[in-house]
Amino acid sequence: MPNGAHYILSIDQGTTSTRALLFDQSGSPMRVRQKELRQIYPQDGWVEHDAEEIWEATLDVCRGLLTAGTHVENIAAIGITNQRETTVLWERATGKPLHNAIVWQDRRTAELCAKLKAEGKESAVQAKTGLLLDPYFSGTKLAWLLDNVPNARVRAEKGELCFGTIDSWLIYKLTGGKVHATDATNASRTLLFNIGTQAWDDEILGWLGIPRALLPEVKDCCADFGLTEKSLFGAEVRVAGVAGDQQAATVGQACFEPGLMKSTYGTGCFAVLNTGERQVASANRLLTTVAYRLGGKTTYALEGSIFMAGAIVQWLRDEMRLISSSAESEALAADADPNSSVVLVPAFTGLGAPYWDPHARAALFGMTRDTGAAEIVRAAVESVSFQTRDLMEAMTADMKAAGLESPQALRVDGGMVANNWFMQNLTDILGRPVERPAITETTALGAAYLAGMQVGFYGTPQDVARHWQCERRFEPEMVEAERTARYGRWGQAVGRVLTRQAVL
Numbered sequence: 001m002p003n004g005a006h007y008i009l010s011i012d013q014g015t016t017s018t019r020a021l022l023f024d025q026s027g028s029p030m031r032v033r034q035k036e037l038r039q040i041y042p043q044d045g046w047v048e049h050d051a052e053e054i055w056e057a058t059l060d061v062c063r064g065l066l067t068a069g070t071h072v073e074n075i076a077a078i079g080i081t082n083q084r085e086t087t088v089l090w091e092r093a094t095g096k097p098l099h100n101a102i103v104w105q106d107r108r109t110a111e112l113c114a115k116l117k118a119e120g121k122e123s124a125v126q127a128k129t130g131l132l133l134d135p136y137f138s139g140t141k142l143a144w145l146l147d148n149v150p151n152a153r154v155r156a157e158k159g160e161l162c163f164g165t166i167d168s169w170l171i172y173k174l175t176g177g178k179v180h181a182t183d184a185t186n187a188s189r190t191l192l193f194n195i196g197t198q199a200w201d202d203e204i205l206g207w208l209g210i211p212r213a214l215l216p217e218v219k220d221c222c223a224d225f226g227l228t229e230k231s232l233f234g235a236e237v238r239v240a241g242v243a244g245d246q247q248a249a250t251v252g253q254a255c256f257e258p259g260l261m262k263s264t265y266g267t268g269c270f271a272v273l274n275t276g277e278r279q280v281a282s283a284n285r286l287l288t289t290v291a292y293r294l295g296g297k298t299t300y301a302l303e304g305s306i307f308m309a310g311a312i313v314q315w316l317r318d319e320m321r322l323i324s325s326s327a328e329s330e331a332l333a334a335d336a337d338p339n340s341s342v343v344l345v346p347a348f349t350g351l352g353a354p355y356w357d358p359h360a361r362a363a364l365f366g367m368t369r370d371t372g373a374a375e376i377v378r379a380a381v382e383s384v385s386f387q388t389r390d391l392m393e394a395m396t397a398d399m400k401a402a403g404l405e406s407p408q409a410l411r412v413d414g415g416m417v418a419n420n421w422f423m424q425n426l427t428d429i430l431g432r433p434v435e436r437p438a439i440t441e442t443t444a445l446g447a448a449y450l451a452g453m454q455v456g457f458y459g460t461p462q463d464v465a466r467h468w469q470c471e472r473r474f475e476p477e478m479v480e481a482e483r484t485a486r487y488g489r490w491g492q493a494v495g496r497v498l499t500r501q502a503v504l
């Protein structure tokens with residue numbers, strides 16, 4: 001670490017934008033640069049990003065911060081956090097991508113997943129990787145690239161190509177092609193990584209026809225990921241911390257103890273529960289994943305992923321035109337008839353955890369002659385609370401089966417948590433306290449903490465946890481009978497849109 005360095009530079013490469021932030025020693029964000037990312041939809045259900053565009057935007061936002069008064073010598077280290085599962089294939093010698101990156105949302109490998117399921121491989125995949133046979137994860141996307149890019153498999157076998165999630169791609173580019181590495185959290189989302197042994201799994205690689213020579217080295221989240229090429233920023237800077245965005249948010253929320261849980265409400269919602277050293281297998285179709293790996297020690301988590309959270313509010317604004325800004329949803333929901341029993345099941349692209357029903361479609365139930373915009377907005381926002389309760393129920397059941405305590409409170413972040421009506425409703429539907437931190441830039445902060453812990457800029461996880469401050473704690477106010485009645489109506493409504501048997 002350069003003497004007297006004041007900041008950690010955190011790169012947050014997300015689905016819709018690329019951001020760079022500077023954090024000081026107290027964990028406060030000082031400055032931010034952001035660039036939107038082009039979404040490419042070549043066919044129905046396909047989603048791609050231009051990997052070169054991601055790299056150029058990353059360079060641009062980092063340079064933007066460094067030319068705005070902060071000298072590169074002032075940077076102690078770089079942390080990287082990223083949209084997970086998104087898959088890049090590039091030429092080892094030139095760094096040239098062979099295809100657009102296939103984004104986590106892309107469904108093109110649904111058939112391959114169904115075939116593997118029909119062959120009875122899902123339980124082995126789940127036991128080894130903690131994941132399900134769903135197109136969401138990188139493994140089948142990489143298999144698709146090897147099958148569809150001319151000569152790719154032959155070249156991959158010769159070691160001429162590199163596979164990586166976005167973190168690997170950025171590490172490779174930042175180090176001028178010297179380092180091909182990832183961290184254990186990103187590896188745990190590929191479907192190729194055995195989270196028990198912390199090694200790439202030869203059997204799964206065989207099923208998908210993926211040569212080992214393609215794969216990055218898997219490191220701890222705090223590790224030496226190499227020095228940036230001098231020409232990029234005028235001096236070399238160490239890349240010292242890496243984690244997938246939901247895991248980084250878990251670190252940023254200081255969920256370092258088993259039983260601590262965070263939920264991020266951006267476009268979608270991702271809830272992550274720290275289960276400590278225990279690799280809790282889910283009987284409720286949640287994911288078992290790596291929360292973080294520090295000093296060679298893996299901490300595991302249960303994760304629930306919901307595809308639609310803030311995106312439902314965007315739908316109210318852009319398609320239904322019931323509101324003119326996301327923020328307006330708060331006043332309208334508060335205005336709704338409190339006895340309204342309108343329920344929206346937001347299965348616009350199917351339902352994620354714990355249902356995993358890609359064919360379910362959205363529906364509104366329970367409307368009466370006096371139902372208006374306010375009741376529909378309320379139902380839309382409340383559907384995010386109900387979905388979180390579904391995840392909480394599934395997590396509680398899995399934890400109980402493992403003989404572990406279920407989470408007592410929930411730490412939240414992401415754009416939607418600015419909505420106080422949503423916060424109170426979430427608290428009421430969960431029947432558990434919800435805590436909103438003072439710093440809600442938790443994803444970028446988590447990557448900064450990881451890099452900073454590696455180079456001695458921040459102390460231990462315990463020191464970092466002392467920085468976490470609650471801005472507002474919400475306590476349940478709804479009476480139990482109402483909570484039960486409302487959640488019961490949600491369960492019935494979901495039952496009516498599912499195309500197959502629910503697990504709950």
Ligand SMILES: Nc1ncnc2c1ncn2[C@@H]1O[C@H](COP(=O)(O)OP(=O)(O)O)[C@@H](O)[C@H]1O
Pocket residue numbers: 014016265266267268309310311312313314326327328329330414415416417418419
């Ligand atoms: N006051 C609000 N009430 C409800 N939803 C909101 C509010 N403010 C922002 N949002 C929603 O939050 C989302 C943006 O959150 P953000 O964390 O920036 O998402 P992402 O990182 O996925 O792009 C949008 O979908 C937006 O509709």
Ligand SMILES: O=P(O)(O)OC[C@H](O)CO
Pocket residue numbers: 013014015016082083084085104244245246266267268
């Ligand atoms: O980029 P985000 O914030 O939409 O997060 C994407 C997730 O990592 C997908 O698993």
